[in-house]
Amino acid sequence: MNGRHQTERFRFAWLPYLTLFAMLGPLLAGLAGTVAPAFGYMPALGTRDLSLDVFRSLMAWPGLYDAVRLSVTTGFLATAISLGIVTLITAGWVGTKSFRILERLLSPLLSVPHAAAAFGFAFLIMPSGWIARLLSPWLTGWDRPPDVLIVQDPYGLAMTAGLIAKEVPFLLLMVLAALSQSNGTRRQIVAQALGYGRVTGWLKTVFPSIYSQIRLPVYVVLAYSMSVVDVAIILGPNTPPTLSVQIIKWMNDPDLSFRLQAAAGALAQFLLVIAAMLVWRMGELFVAFAGRRWIVRGRRQLLDKTLRTVGFTAGVITAASIILGLAGLVLWSFAGFWSYPDILPDNLSLRSWARSGAGLSDAAFETMIIAFASTLIAVFLTIGCLEAEYRYNLRITRRSLLILYLPLMVPQTAFLPGLQTLLLTTGADTGRLPVILTHLVFVLPYVFLSLGDPFRSWDTRYATTASALGAGPDRVLWRIRLPMLLAPVLTAMAVGFAVSVGQYLPTLLIGGGRLQTLTTEAVALAAGGDRRVIGVYGLAQTTAALLPFLIAILLPAFLWRNRKALRHG
Amino acid sequence: MGDQGLTLENVEIRNGQNTLISINTHIAPGEVLTIMGPSGVGKSTLLSYVIGNLPPGFDAKGRIVLDGHDITHLPTNKRRVGILFQDDLLFPHMSVGENLSFGLHADIKGRAVRRMHIEAALTEINLEGFANRDPETLSGGQKARVALMRMLLSNPCALLLDEAFARLDTKLRGQVRNLVFEYARKRDLPTLMVTHDQADADAAGGECIHLLEFGKPN
Incomplete structure (x- = not known):
């Protein structure tokens, strides 16, 4: 009988349940709020008859085929290519100096908000963007931007490319985390000693176990790429738009009856993502089958040199496209007169910033409040869960990991419209508090995933020692464990903050269109095409997401400046 | 007995x-x-x-x-019950003196009195003046002595x-x-x-x- 913490049993024990509720409550409520109107049940609009009429009118929408096709192609292409790039970089370069440089370049890019990255990417590849300027007029002969649709192309290629640039850092970080838990390096050395090439050896001996650990993140990327809204508005086609963008258009239609159609579309999007995951799963099984046969055939090389080069080049292009894109945002936000095809503006000015003044600071303030509140709640719940797990010896199963990923695998467009409908029909209003709680649904998993490993791998003999010295469990938590884990706690907060800052759809829908954050304002600017103001908002958004990371690095370094064991840790 | x-x-x-x-x-x-x-x-x-x-x-x-x-x-x-592990497990975010204070029994009250106890304890293990040191900067033997003394101070x-x-x-x-x-x-x-x-x-x-x-x- 373990008698160590009987006295405070119920103080932490309920936190895992509260966390579960905070994460899954809105998700399930939102799905329910989507399903009912999709079948014609929406008392607020006076329709209660269950029927398939709504689906019939959805089927009759002429853009449906293109919308579904776009969702499927962008999803599969973005996921497969990102995974491919990450696999090749890791297989060919892990453990080398170049890999560490690339890793250091890509990690901070993870937290750049999708909208800012998409704008930056657009500024690069547009006919009036940097690449075209670089090649004009000496190569292209253009002395003014040509009328070609590079961004917002009907096949969604620009959107797919933009997504890849953002998903590569995400998957790379996941692979690195998985690698640190396996003895991949030694396996690769054994394979190389048996005469296998670097890439071939890694693919045959390390990849299978790594993939099983990053499977859920891969599904997250798939679901996200299929249903993303902000990136699709910025880089995706307009007529017709992607299914998710169309759902939001219907939601915002002054004619409320379109909400039924939006619900049907949301349900269709949900089913589409599930179907895509099943197809992907079958693809996994096929690759595993084919891979086994390839492994036993014993071939030592598979274009190893070429694949290494391809992987590295792709990694560099990915990092460069985001970094140069951000540089573009910076430059445009300070640009005075900038004529085509000059590479740089004629002069710099603060005019765009001054022009955005009040609106910008209001939006920044709102962004901070929401991000701060949702992050604080998320960190509180996460630490509560992890501490409860430690105190009561709860076991973390594969299933609870799945629950953590669930809010990230269900497309936002599938349940947020339903959640909004539900809030409005039950008389609960949209606004800041519901927005904070909805952000929490997405912030929590990331905070938990970020803090979970460092919290659990903390040496609990410190706790035993402190208890033996007479400290109760709470004192151990506050005086020993959390101070020692200050750096990972702050990093987790920074991650949560960045996730909240980047949220577009929850703010738009659950805020009822009345809450203006940096992200909603930036995305709203997409249609106008004022590059200077877009630069201002994109840059502000990126700063808001990145600043907490700076604090997370500097604060522990300052506080523990005289504590050698806690530096670099 | x-x-x-x-x-x-x-x-x-x-x-x-x-x-x-x-x-x-x-x-x-x-x-x-x-x-x-x-x-x-x-x-x-x-x-x-x-x-x-x-x-x-x-x-x-x-x-x-x-x-x-x-x-x-x-x-x-x-x-x-006091315990010593094979690692010293000095709390890395606390100074040597703070580590000892964390161990020192709570019945001993008053800032000055507690500090006196810590100073005396440090003297006893030949580490006079080490109160403000970062434990990580101590030698293996010094760390072991601090860990022992921290445990003893909790009575x-x-x-x-x-x-x-x-x-x-x-x-x-x-x-x-x-x-x-x-x-x-x-x-x-x-x-x-x-x-x-x-x-x-x-x-x-x-x-x-x-x-x-x-x-x-x-």
Whole structure:
């Protein structure tokens, strides 16, 4: 009988349940709020008859085929290519100096908000963007931007490319985390000693176990790429738009009856993502089958040199496209007169910033409040869960990991419209508090995933020692464990903050269109095409997401400046 | 006083079907009981039962009685059992002085009085003026002394040593070991030591129980 913490049993024990509720409550409520109107049940609009009429009118929408096709192609292409790039970089370069440089370049890019990255990417590849300027007029002969649709192309290629640039850092970080838990390096050395090439050896001996650990993140990327809204508005086609963008258009239609159609579309999007995951799963099984046969055939090389080069080049292009894109945002936000095809503006000015003044600071303030509140709640719940797990010896199963990923695998467009409908029909209003709680649904998993490993791998003999010295469990938590884990706690907060800052759809829908954050304002600017103001908002958004990371690095370094064991840790 | 000391009364620790340890013994004040055996036989599990945090997956029965009080079901922080591990486990975010203050019993009140105790304790282990030092900057022997003193300042009634000297090099090991045993005797602490080093057992001089293979005590 373990008698160590009987006295405070119920103080932490309920936190895992509260966390579960905070994460899954809105998700399930939102799905329910989507399903009912999709079948014609929406008392607020006076329709209660269950029927398939709504689906019939959805089927009759002429853009449906293109919308579904776009969702499927962008999803599969973005996921497969990102995974491919990450696999090749890791297989060919892990453990080398170049890999560490690339890793250091890509990690901070993870937290750049999708909208800012998409704008930056657009500024690069547009006919009036940097690449075209670089090649004009000496190569292209253009002395003014040509009328070609590079961004917002009907096949969604620009959107797919933009997504890849953002998903590569995400998957790379996941692979690195998985690698640190396996003895991949030694396996690769054994394979190389048996005469296998670097890439071939890694693919045959390390990849299978790594993939099983990053499977859920891969599904997250798939679901996200299929249903993303902000990136699709910025880089995706307009007529017709992607299914998710169309759902939001219907939601915002002054004619409320379109909400039924939006619900049907949301349900269709949900089913589409599930179907895509099943197809992907079958693809996994096929690759595993084919891979086994390839492994036993014993071939030592598979274009190893070429694949290494391809992987590295792709990694560099990915990092460069985001970094140069951000540089573009910076430059445009300070640009005075900038004529085509000059590479740089004629002069710099603060005019765009001054022009955005009040609106910008209001939006920044709102962004901070929401991000701060949702992050604080998320960190509180996460630490509560992890501490409860430690105190009561709860076991973390594969299933609870799945629950953590669930809010990230269900497309936002599938349940947020339903959640909004539900809030409005039950008389609960949209606004800041519901927005904070909805952000929490997405912030929590990331905070938990970020803090979970460092919290659990903390040496609990410190706790035993402190208890033996007479400290109760709470004192151990506050005086020993959390101070020692200050750096990972702050990093987790920074991650949560960045996730909240980047949220577009929850703010738009659950805020009822009345809450203006940096992200909603930036995305709203997409249609106008004022590059200077877009630069201002994109840059502000990126700063808001990145600043907490700076604090997370500097604060522990300052506080523990005289504590050698806690530096670099 | 027959009931002074640490008594393990019919203690049996099991891991599923396997009985790892079965022990019924009494350690008198100032005496050392050594438990020896290769790693993986569950020596440390016995200590975690005595200190009150048996890892999940283990079952234990039997009573632990310290100075006549049954502490079997008390939380760790109420047992008054001190423990030293093979790592010093000085809290890295606290200075040496703060580490000692964390250990110093709460009954000693008042800033100045507590600081005096800390200074005296540092002098006692030849570390005068080290109060503000970062523990990480200390040598291995210095760290071991601070860890020992931190534990003693909490006024424990018994002492557990979990491979406590295994990380120290041979010369240092002898010094630290003698210091620990000297304090244990001086303070009349019943001491339970697990080790795989015969030299530790010889230096302790007390009774020694050899655990052999997994599941077969004695």
